[in-house]
Amino acid sequence: xxxxxxxxxxxxxxxxxxxxxxxxxxxxxxxxxxxxxxxxxxxxxxxxxxxxxxxxxxxxxxxxxxxxxxxxxxxxxxxxxxxxxxxxxxxxxxxxxxxxxxxxxxxxxxxxxxxxxxxxxxxxxxxxxxxxxxxxxxxxxxxxxxxxxxxxxxxxxxxxxxxxxxxxxxxxxxxxxxxxxxxxxxxxxxxxxxxxxxxxxxxxxxxxxxxxxxxxxxxxxxxxxxxxxxxxxxxxxxxxxxxxxxxxxxxxxxxxxxxxxxxxxxxxxxxxxxxxxxxxxxxxxxxxxxxxxxxxxxxxxxxxxxxxxxxxxxxxxxxxxxxxxxxxxxxxxxxxxxxxxxxxxxxxxxxxxxxxxxxxxxxxxxxxxxxxxxxxxxxxxxxxxxxxxxxxxxxxxxxxxxxxxxxxxxxxxxxxxxxxxxxxxxxxxxxxxxxxxxxxxxxxxxxxxxxxxxxxxxxxxxxxxxxxxxxxxxxxxxxxxxxxxxxxxxxxxxxxxxxxxxxxxxxxxxxxxxxxxxxxxxxxxxxxxxxxxxxxxxxxxxxxxxxxxxxxxxxxxxxxxxxxxxxxxxxxxxxxxxxxxxxxxxxxxxxxxxxxxxxxxxxxxxxxxxxxxxxxxxxxxxxxxxxxxxxxxxx
Amino acid sequence: xxxxxxxxxxxxxxxxxxxxxxxxxxxxxxxxxxxxxxxxxxxxxxxxxxxxxxxxxxxxxxxxxxxxxxxxxxxxxxxxxxxxxxxxxxxxxxxxxxxxxxxxxxxxxxxxxxx
Numbered sequence: 001x002x003x004x005x006x007x008x009x010x011x012x013x014x015x016x017x018x019x020x021x022x023x024x025x026x027x028x029x030x031x032x033x034x035x036x037x038x039x040x041x042x043x044x045x046x047x048x049x050x051x052x053x054x055x056x057x058x059x060x061x062x063x064x065x066x067x068x069x070x071x072x073x074x075x076x077x078x079x080x081x082x083x084x085x086x087x088x089x090x091x092x093x094x095x096x097x098x099x100x101x102x103x104x105x106x107x108x109x110x111x112x113x114x115x116x117x118x119x120x121x122x123x124x125x126x127x128x129x130x131x132x133x134x135x136x137x138x139x140x141x142x143x144x145x146x147x148x149x150x151x152x153x154x155x156x157x158x159x160x161x162x163x164x165x166x167x168x169x170x171x172x173x174x175x176x177x178x179x180x181x182x183x184x185x186x187x188x189x190x191x192x193x194x195x196x197x198x199x200x201x202x203x204x205x206x207x208x209x210x211x212x213x214x215x216x217x218x219x220x221x222x223x224x225x226x227x228x229x230x231x232x233x234x235x236x237x238x239x240x241x242x243x244x245x246x247x248x249x250x251x252x253x254x255x256x257x258x259x260x261x262x263x264x265x266x267x268x269x270x271x272x273x274x275x276x277x278x279x280x281x282x283x284x285x286x287x288x289x290x291x292x293x294x295x296x297x298x299x300x301x302x303x304x305x306x307x308x309x310x311x312x313x314x315x316x317x318x319x320x321x322x323x324x325x326x327x328x329x330x331x332x333x334x335x336x337x338x339x340x341x342x343x344x345x346x347x348x349x350x351x352x353x354x355x356x357x358x359x360x361x362x363x364x365x366x367x368x369x370x371x372x373x374x375x376x377x378x379x380x381x382x383x384x385x386x387x388x389x390x391x392x393x394x395x396x397x398x399x400x401x402x403x404x405x406x407x408x409x410x411x412x413x414x415x416x417x418x419x420x421x422x423x424x425x426x427x428x429x430x431x432x433x434x435x436x437x438x439x440x441x442x443x444x445x446x447x448x449x450x451x452x453x454x455x456x457x458x459x460x461x462x463x464x465x466x467x468x469x470x471x472x473x474x475x476x477x478x479x480x481x482x483x484x485x486x487x488x489x490x491x492x493x494x495x496x497x498x499x500x501x502x503x504x505x506x507x508x509x510x511x512x513x514x515x516x517x518x519x520x521x522x523x524x525x526x527x528x529x530x531x532x533x534x535x536x537x538x539x540x541x542x543x544x545x546x547x548x549x550x551x552x553x554x555x556x557x558x559x560x561x562x563x564x565x566x567x568x569x570x571x572x573x574x575x576x577x578x579x580x581x582x583x584x585x586x587x588x589x590x591x592x593x594x595x596x597x598x599x600x601x602x603x604x605x606x607x608x609x610x611x612x613x614x615x616x617x618x619x620x621x622x623x624x625x626x627x628x629x630x631x632x633x634x635x
Numbered sequence: 636x637x638x639x640x641x642x643x644x645x646x647x648x649x650x651x652x653x654x655x656x657x658x659x660x661x662x663x664x665x666x667x668x669x670x671x672x673x674x675x676x677x678x679x680x681x682x683x684x685x686x687x688x689x690x691x692x693x694x695x696x697x698x699x700x701x702x703x704x705x706x707x708x709x710x711x712x713x714x715x716x717x718x719x720x721x722x723x724x725x726x727x728x729x730x731x732x733x734x735x736x737x738x739x740x741x742x743x744x745x746x747x748x749x750x
Contacts (some may be wrong), residue, residue, distance in 0.1 A: 081710045153713040185719035233695030262724045281636040
């Protein structure tokens with residue numbers, strides 16, 4: 001502004017000019033007051049916090065929940081999916097204080113109709129009980145009364161259309177809480193293998209079970225974050241604030257074939273449901289060339305006496321003395337080490353005593369009498385599952401050289417045990433489920449080793465193995481010596497695109513030569529054709545396998561209690577078709593102390609027979625192929 | 636050349652005040668030269684407010700559509716669950732049996748024609 005501005009001569013103001021001038025001055029003063037007031041409010045005035053909170057638009061951070069990934073079977077069918085469930089509550093005091101007596105009567109009339117609808121929908125209370133609940137809660141001023149049980153979307157849609165509820169929450173007092181839960185469309189099939197993740201409300205500390213638990217980091221995804229503010233149009237995302245997108249969980253494609261799982265589950269249940277003395281059973285089906293597990297059934301009695309449910313993974317989590325199925329391990333060991341060249345080699349069959357031990361097999365004298373011989377071949381010993389033959393093979397070829405003194409001469413025994421470790425029967429290899437037990441293999445270097453240990457290892461005692469370890473070993477025989485690692489997760493996918501391929505892996509490239517594998521297969525075929533597993537002889541395809549029965553020990557170290565009852569562990573393990581194996585399979589049953597017998601050739605063999613017969617009809621491997629004649633012409 | 640004195644500041648405020656009283660302050664600043672800029676600034680302010688309101692409207696539509704999508708996702712997952720639920724092999728077999736159908740599990744493997 002120029003300081004040289006000259007003051008113009010005063011003009012005579014007219015009336016309108018004066019009025020306008022006064023108006024101008026008034027507005028000027030008002031604007032000054034406003035400016036001062038604004039400055040005062042901005043700098044010095046502190047509002048009442050309650051009023052400030054009420055008038056300030058809320059800008060709150062909101063967590064965006066990621067969608068949990070699905071679990072798909074080998075054919076892409078959904079095994080686990082997230083769905084919402086709804087729980088109804090009721091604020092019974094709604095409109096209570098404002099209703100006129102007539103309105104109150106009308107409200108209660110609708111409540112009676114609602115009660116009838118609720119009784120019909122939920123079925124847990126009668127209509128009168130529901131009406132009494134609503135009426136009494138209204139009288140008592142209860143604002144959060146639980147109605148019925150959690151329901152799915154279809155029931156939710158029907159309930160919100162019931163009388164009174166259809167008038168909305170402000171007139172009916174209806175409160176709905178939604179929660180996303182995991183649903184398993186195939187129900188109890190493979191529930192323990194698929195597993196679950198308990199939420200934080202659970203009192204149980206073991207919250208991550210099965211594949212859901214182990215791969216929670218993949219399935220869960222990553223939470224997002226957004227800032228929300230309240231506007232005239234409702235609650236909207238604040239576009240000026242940071243926004244972190246939620247990353248949805250990835251899908252898990254697993255190796256289970258739910259059809260095969262269904263067949264295996266049904267076959268096993270058919271065999272065990274009517275056996276009150278059984279406490280559990282498991283059945284695992286594995287693909288020979290890859291180690292992919294196609295079915296894994298684990299059934300345990302609920303609370304010891306209830307129905308069979310998938311509540312414990314016996315196949316990986318319960319180890320026990322495997323019994324005669326371990327004789328194949330001894331056979332492979334002596335064949336690999338060249339101690340036995342042919343299955344037709346013989347051993348003396350006189351009294352059944354194993355030299356240098358207290359082991360005695362009472363069946364040998366019977367065998368000698370029946371066959372009018374004093375020799376028994378290894379093949380015959382395998383067919384009849386002779387403890388004598390395999391204890392003798394172990395002791396004779398791997399016995400401790402006692403001439404070298406105490407604590408020495410263990411080389412041969414340690415070699416046998418090393419073979420067992422090489423067959424991966426002494427370690428808990430990496431598996432797609434937590435809880436794979438480490439087998440127990442005794443060592444001659446410890447003071448717990450006894451003279452009978454080597455012989456009893458030879459026929460499947462003094463060691464503890466899980467069914468999965470045994471199956472992995474037999475699978476290697478079927479795969480001509482190449483031991484595949486059992487696995488359950490094929491790959492991890494994102495919207496149908498594979499982001500991480502897991503697939504097959506080799507545990508031991510050659511546990512034995514092809515010739516040894518063929519020799520053992522011959523022995524295993526003999527078991528199903530003429531031996532202890534004759535139930536499988538007429539299966540739809542040839543089966544090679546071995547039965548095994550062991551007895552659990554009691555606290556006093558005995559194999560039977562005072563009443564002579566035993567705890568059985570009966571197993572059948574094998575593969576099929578015997579000549580070109582596609583699948584290996586194991587079934588183990590566990591009994592309570594019982595006077596009945598649960599041999600490996602009984603329930604396990606019957607269950608496996610059913611599975612094989614059904615699989616044979618539907619598996620693409622067994623389809624017959626007709627070759628089109630290229631010279632044939634059609635008219 | 637004119638030199639500035641401290642008293643000139645006082646004179647500046649005095650003249651400015653008198654100009655304000657006379658309603659001539661802006662005229663003396665010759666603010667008319669910048670009218671187009673001022674108008675443009677006001678236009679920008681107006682546009683900013685208008686866009687902000689439009690964004691708010693769009694965001695509210697986004698939220699409503701998100702809610703609709705979520706509802707549809709829930710319905711979809713519920714339907715998928717129900718369909719898969721009845722596709723269990725043994726359930727299908729049982730249902731077929733109940734309906735009196737002669738269709739059942741195959742009793743021999745399928746035969747395929749190789750090209």
